[in-house]
Amino acid sequence: xxxxxxxxxxxxxxxxxxxxxxxxxxxxxxxxxxxxxxxxxxxxxxxxxxxxxxxxxxxxxxxxxxxxxxxxxxxxxxxxxxxxxxxxxxxxxxxxxxxxxxxxxxxxxxxxxxxxxxxxxxxxxxxxxxxxxxxxxxxxxxxxxxxxxxxxxxxxxxxxxxxxxxxxxxxxxxxxxxxxxxxxxxxxxxxxxxxxxxxxxxxxxxxxxxxxxxxxxxxxxxxxxxxxxxxxxxxxxxxxxxxxxxxxxxxxxxxxxxxxxxxxxxxxxxxxxxxxxxxxxxxxxxxxxxxxxxxxxxxxxxxxxxxxxxxxxxxxxxxxxxxxxxxxxxxxxxxxxxxxxxxxxxxxxxxxxxxxxxxxxxxxxxxxxxxxxxxxxxxxxxxxxxxxxxxxxxxxxxxxxxxxxxxxxxxxxxxxxxxxxxxxxxxxxxxxxxxxxxxxxxxxxxxxxxxxxxxxxxxxxxxxx
Amino acid sequence: xxxxxxxxxxxxxxxxxxxxxxxxxxxxxxxxxxxxxxxxxxxxxxxxxxxxxxxxxxxxxxxxxxxxxxxxxxxxxxxxxxxxxxxxxxxxxxxxxxxxxxxxxxxxxxxxxxxxxxxxxxxxxxxxxxxxxxxxxxxxxxxxxxxxxxxxxxxxxxxxxxxxxxxxxxxxxxxxxxxxxxxxxxxxxxxxxxxxxxxxxxxxxxxxxxxxxxxxxxxxxxxxxxxxxxxxxxxxxxxxxxxxxxxxxxxxxxxxxxxxxxxxxxxxxxxxxxxxxxxxxxxxxxxxxxxxxxxxxxxxxxxxxxxxxxxxxxxxxx
Numbered sequence: 001x002x003x004x005x006x007x008x009x010x011x012x013x014x015x016x017x018x019x020x021x022x023x024x025x026x027x028x029x030x031x032x033x034x035x036x037x038x039x040x041x042x043x044x045x046x047x048x049x050x051x052x053x054x055x056x057x058x059x060x061x062x063x064x065x066x067x068x069x070x071x072x073x074x075x076x077x078x079x080x081x082x083x084x085x086x087x088x089x090x091x092x093x094x095x096x097x098x099x100x101x102x103x104x105x106x107x108x109x110x111x112x113x114x115x116x117x118x119x120x121x122x123x124x125x126x127x128x129x130x131x132x133x134x135x136x137x138x139x140x141x142x143x144x145x146x147x148x149x150x151x152x153x154x155x156x157x158x159x160x161x162x163x164x165x166x167x168x169x170x171x172x173x174x175x176x177x178x179x180x181x182x183x184x185x186x187x188x189x190x191x192x193x194x195x196x197x198x199x200x201x202x203x204x205x206x207x208x209x210x211x212x213x214x215x216x217x218x219x220x221x222x223x224x225x226x227x228x229x230x231x232x233x234x235x236x237x238x239x240x241x242x243x244x245x246x247x248x249x250x251x252x253x254x255x256x257x258x259x260x261x262x263x264x265x266x267x268x269x270x271x272x273x274x275x276x277x278x279x280x281x282x283x284x285x286x287x288x289x290x291x292x293x294x295x296x297x298x299x300x301x302x303x304x305x306x307x308x309x310x311x312x313x314x315x316x317x318x319x320x321x322x323x324x325x326x327x328x329x330x331x332x333x334x335x336x337x338x339x340x341x342x343x344x345x346x347x348x349x350x351x352x353x354x355x356x357x358x359x360x361x362x363x364x365x366x367x368x369x370x371x372x373x374x375x376x377x378x379x380x381x382x383x384x385x386x387x388x389x390x391x392x393x394x395x396x397x398x399x400x401x402x403x404x405x406x407x408x409x410x411x412x413x414x415x416x417x418x419x420x421x422x423x424x425x426x427x428x429x430x431x432x433x434x435x436x437x438x439x440x441x442x443x444x445x446x447x448x449x450x451x452x453x454x455x456x457x458x459x460x461x462x463x464x465x
Numbered sequence: 466x467x468x469x470x471x472x473x474x475x476x477x478x479x480x481x482x483x484x485x486x487x488x489x490x491x492x493x494x495x496x497x498x499x500x501x502x503x504x505x506x507x508x509x510x511x512x513x514x515x516x517x518x519x520x521x522x523x524x525x526x527x528x529x530x531x532x533x534x535x536x537x538x539x540x541x542x543x544x545x546x547x548x549x550x551x552x553x554x555x556x557x558x559x560x561x562x563x564x565x566x567x568x569x570x571x572x573x574x575x576x577x578x579x580x581x582x583x584x585x586x587x588x589x590x591x592x593x594x595x596x597x598x599x600x601x602x603x604x605x606x607x608x609x610x611x612x613x614x615x616x617x618x619x620x621x622x623x624x625x626x627x628x629x630x631x632x633x634x635x636x637x638x639x640x641x642x643x644x645x646x647x648x649x650x651x652x653x654x655x656x657x658x659x660x661x662x663x664x665x666x667x668x669x670x671x672x673x674x675x676x677x678x679x680x681x682x683x684x685x686x687x688x689x690x691x692x693x694x695x696x697x698x699x700x701x702x703x704x705x706x707x708x709x710x711x712x713x714x715x716x717x718x719x720x721x722x723x724x725x726x727x728x729x730x731x732x733x734x735x736x737x738x739x740x741x742x743x744x745x746x747x748x749x750x751x752x753x754x755x756x757x758x759x760x761x762x763x764x765x766x767x768x769x770x771x772x773x774x775x776x777x778x779x780x781x782x783x
Contacts, residue, residue, distance in 0.1 A: 006570050014559065212554025216615070219521040219548040220571040222540075446523070448552075459485070 003221045007229025011204070012236040021237070025244040033252035049096035049125060052076035054084040057105035064136035071128055073099075085116060097121055099129060107141055182328070182411040183383055190336050190407050191375045195368070197238050197340060198347040202360060204230055205351030205445070214445045223442035227352075228434075231344045235337060331410045331419060338426040339403020342433050343371065349437035352444030353452045353460075363457075374401035378408050387412035397422050399429025436461060472535075474499040474623055474654045475520065480529035482515050489515035491678040492529070497623075497656060497671075502649055504665050504686075505658040506761065507675035513658045514551065516675070517625055520656075521548045533623070544573035547621035551628045551658075553612050557601040561592065561611055564600060565618060572619040579618065586614045590640070606637050613641055617648060624648065627658045642668065666761045674765050681768050686761070693764045696732045697757040698741060701725070704749030712736035713744065729757060 015021060048069055054076035055062040065073040074095075077087030081100055088098040098116040105112050115121050115129060205227075208214055217226055350363040374395065381391045387409050395405035396414070402422050406414065443460040444452070473496035482490040490512045497503045505513050518524045520531060522543065531538040533545070556564055562583060569579040587593045590610050595603055600611065609632050617624055626645070630638045645668070649655055657665045666672070666686060673683035682689065697716060700706075703725050708715045713736065716729040726749075732741060738756065745751055759767070 003571055006567070010559075010567055208556075211557055212550075212552040213556060214554070215518075215523065215550035215552055216548070216554065216568065216612075217571070218523045219546070219550075220543060220568070446518075 004225045004229045004232065007221065007226060008233040008236065011230050011233025012240075015200075015234065015237045016240060021241070025241055026248070029245055029248035029252055032249055033256065036253070048072045050074055050093070051097045051099050051129060052084065052088050052091065052095050053099045053101075054081055055101040056081070056103050057101040058103075059101065059105060059107055059140065061101050061105075061133065061136050061140065064139050065132050066135065068128070068132070071096075071125075071132065073132070076100075088116070089118075096125065097129070099133075107137055107144065179411040180383055183387075183408045184379075186328070186332055186410065187375060187378060187404050187408040190332070190339060190404050191371065193238055193336065194340050194343050194371060194403065197234050198344045198367075201231055201234055201344040202347035202351035202364075203357065204234070205348050205441075206354060206357060206360065209352065209445055209448075210356065218442075218445065223445060224438045226445075227345070227348050227438055227441050231341060231348060234344070235340060238336075238340065239333075327414075327419070328410045331414075332407055334423060335403045335407050335410075335426065338399075338423070338430055342399060342403070342426070342430045343367065345430070345434040345437035349440040349444065349457075352441040353447075353457060354444075355448060355450075359451070370400040371404070374404045377401075378405040381405075382408045382412075388414075393418065397425055399426045399433075402426055439463070472499055473497055473532075474534055475656075476532040476535075477516070477520075478530050478532070480516065480519060480526045480531065482512075482519065482524070482526050488678050490519075490526070493675065493678070493680045494529075495673045495680055495683050497654060499654050500649065500652055501670040502645070502655045502657065502665075502668050504662075504669035504672035504761075505656055505675065506662045506665075506672055506765070507660065507681075509660050511660075511675045512678040513660075513675055514627065515678075517548070517627060517656075517658055521546060521625060544619060545622050547572075547616040547619065547624045549613060549616040549624075549626045549629060551631070553609060553632065555600045555608060555612060555615070558599055560597055560599055561603070562587075562596040565611065565615055568615045569618045572621075574619045582618055582620075583614070586618060589644075590614065605632060606634055609633055610637065610641075613644070617644075617653075621653065623654050623656070625656045625658070628661075629657060629659070630664060662761045662765065672761065674761075674768065676765070676769055681765070681772065689761075689764060690758050693759050693767065694756070695759070698730050698732070698738060699753070699755050699757045700728045700730060700745060700751065701753040702745070702749045702751040706745075706749050708744075710744060713741055725752075 048067075048071055050072050052075070053062040053065060053073050062073070062075060067073055076084040076098060078084075081102070084100070085098060088095055096117065100114045100116060102112045102114070113133060115126060208217070221229075346367045347364075350360055350367065353363065354360045378392075378395055378401070381389065381395060382405060386392060392405065392409060395401045396409055396418070402425065406419070406422050439461045440457055443463055450456075475497040477493055477495050480490050480493045482488070493512070493516060505516065507513050515524075519526045520538070522538065522540065533542045536542075559567070565583045565586075566576070566579050569583070570576060574582075583596075587596055590613075592607065592610060592614070595607065595611075600608060603611065613629075616626070624645075629641065629645075633641060645655055657669060659665055669686050671683070671685045672689065674681040684692075703723070705724070706715075706718065706726050706728055708728075708730065712733050714731045714733065716731050718726065718728040720726050730741060732738065738754075742751070742754060745754075
């Protein structure tokens with residue numbers, strides 16, 4: 001154990017002391033922060049679309065159009081459509097579209113409404129406007145049918161209830177959004193880091209071999225100790241990197257970013273929420289609806305948590321409060337480490353078997369295939385399919401696929417017995433694979449100038465010590 | 466020459482090692498006396514490295530046993546053995562001082578102890594200015610010196626050097642030779658493994674010859690050479706040499722310029738060198754007269770010839 005510890009220390013320190021490690025550790029959160037700020041700034045600059053409404057129908061539709069966060073309705077310049085159009089074109093600040101209710105427009109036929117704009121009107125904007133108009137006409141019709149305002153309010157209250165229901169669904173959807181984003185981010189991290197650091201293990205081994213230091217080492221320590229020391233040392237590097245990223249991205253998103261963003265846009269940082277997650281890499285803006293919902297009225301999430309301190313901008317971290325954070329972090333670390341150990345043992349065996357990097361290609365193939373496949377299949381089965389379905393279950397049980405599949409399932413919630421079973425299987429798989437890898441490794445590291453085949457590798461497993 | 470008959474520090478008994486395609490060691494037994502320099506000699510592929518790898522516990526023997534100070538070899542002995550492999554190598558991107566410290570600690574040396582000794586060794590081998598440099602910035606000769614230091618830093622009582630002088634220039638080779646002798650005088654036992662027998666026979670107290678996975682011969686160098694003496698004398702002189710004598714037989718004779726000659730003459734049983742000298746003085750002017758002691762290389766070839774079909778001998782000698 002002492003020796004593994006010594007080797008671990010060397011492997012860890014030589015890597016952490018490298019400039020490239022520092023650069024990546026600092027750059028990644030900065031990049032994330034920068035991207036998020038840029039996206040927020042762009043979003044903030046865009047603001048709601050202003051739609052000029054030209055209503056000569058006499059039906060008073062314009063006054064019933066309700067502003068939303070996305071669209072503001074303003075009256076167009078008075079006069080004919082042509083005049084309104086001219087004013088629209090000159091309008092400062094720029095208006096997104098001109099909505100026209102022509103003279104012949106009636107509530108019953110509801111025809112002839114036009115949207116005028118420079119260039120194409122995006123589908124989404126058209127849809128938003130259509131909905132607003134629809135609602136306004138509906139209200140007008142109800143009023144016309146002789147319902148008293150009270151009744152309409154009642155009905156509207158119902159409509160509002162329905163809206164809340166919809167919003168709840170929307171809220172759920174938002175949760176699903178967060179959850180899905182989380183699942184993506186976590187599994188991409190596992191995939192990337194197993195790959196990147198597994199290859200580092202492989203390169204480390206073949207470097208030692210190329211440096212001809214193996215014989216010196218192996219006369220001092222057991223091959224297994226050397227292999228495990230290297231694998232664990234590099235695991236330490238990954239964990240350090242994670243920790244640095246977590247701290248740095250927390251610092252950037254909660255301290256630096258609010259300072260850089262406008263104070264009157266307290267929710268501006270929200271879109272980064274689901275993504276900046278504890279681990280924070282790629283950013284995909286959350287649906288705008290989410291932050292509307294969050295900002296507009298207290299949601300389930302917000303109520304459940306201690307509300308953010310007054311005056312403090314809404315923190316992206318509170319987006320995660322609805323998720324089983326404890327089990328996600330714990331599970332992520334466990335399955336990442338388990339997967340890393342399992343795969344890097346195989347990478348170490350490859351590194352030991354070949355004389356130089358180029359020869360490694362042919363052996364990397366069968367190792368990387370399960371990794372890539374488990375990622376692709378997991379996305380289809382778990383995120384796009386049923387996170388608790390039978391296929392998802394089996395994917396998250398097989399040790400070769402479980403590191404990615406299980407981590408992907410974590411944000412959706414996984415029964416404890418499954419976590420336990422999968423964890424046990426992963427440990428068993430890791431022990432088994434490491435045992436086999438170590439047997440190849442101990443022969444491979446002292447074998448020079450030989451083109452190795454799969455047949456050869458399998459023979460090495462049975463060599464006597 | 467040291468006294469070589471002391472208790473063996475290392476003993477191999479009937480060691481066998483088979484690889485998939487061939488037998489590397491076929492029942493090799495030998496004993497390495499303590500506080501001596503022991504030559505493990507033989508051509509390439511004889512099985513030297515296989516034996517060393519078993520002694521250094523890199524691999525295990527299929528059968529037979531190795532005793533270290535009378536105890537069955539086990540991992541607790543690693544700290545008492547230093548090994549300089551034929552394939553030299555260090556971590557290229559690691560500083561000299563750190564590297565030595567790391568390797569010493571892996572051999573079980575405490576940190577403070579190691580730092581102290583590294584200082585001493587770097588001083589002695591003029592490596593001090595390089596302690597903070599990466600190994601890759603050093604010349605090849607200097608890297609070799611660092612590697613040698615790494616081998617002996619933990620003060621092993623058994624030092625195994627595989628082809629120790631390859632890669633050293635003559636000056637550094639002498640420096641290392643002196644260090645090896647000093648270590649021996651301080652109580653260490655050294656095993657030299659080499660196929661260049663002439664390079665170490667002057668340093669070795671005793672040797673073992675290995676050929677084709679068998680031990681051919683072993684014992685103290687002086688005893689072996691005496692054992693293989695053929696009672697042959699080398700003569701150089703001037704004049705016309707004609708030997709017709711029942712006691713002497715000319716093995717080889719070469720004429721040189723100006724009536725000079727060189728000859729190897731074997732004495733038959735009962736004759737003494739003085740008899741030969743008397744005989745020669747009557748015939749020619751003698752410039753040099755000395756007993757011909759076979760080199761280890763010659764002994765090896767002769768020995769192999771005795772135990773092997775002729776066709777293989779040629780191959781082996783090459």
